């Protein structure tokens with residue numbers, strides 16, 4: 001099976017990383033967990049993002065519980081492609097972030113090319129994604145999508161995709177996937 005996964009919000013806790021960064025830098029920020037995306041409503045969004053991305057914070061994001069272990073187990077039996085919307089200039093930091101992960105490919109493509117890279121180039125059997133617009137796009141492209149349901153902004157996405165509350169649920173959800181495929 002060809003598995004593809006997004007990184008921020010699925011494998012790594014970008015949101016907490018950003019919150020910790022604003023606290024350390026004493027930047028006033030109140031996070032709205034119902035809205036996708038953390039860097040919003042600053043008069044200088046891009047500047048704040050660049051500041052966050054230019055330091056060490058990005059290299060040191062934490063994994064969500066069990067994500068690394070489960071993905072490495074899956075990588076022994078399946079193709080595992082990682083696609084992140086982080087700008088290509090950040091590829092080195094992202095590679096460092098994911099240095100313990102045994103992936104088949106890692107692409108750091110930027111926001112504008114992420115969807116196209118996945119739908120046209122990788123064409124996975126299963127996609128793990130947390131961004132609501134993309135969950136819907138991948139569903140519309142005929143890709144089976146799994147999404148983390150611990151984010152409030154993914155509420156209602158079960159119209160298009162299968163929720164998971166914990167990485168430990170993933171192997172079983174994927175087993176169901178192969179059964180369904182065989183049945184077709």
Ligand SMILES: [Mg+2]
Nearest residue numbers: 006008009130
């Ligand atoms: Mg994401």
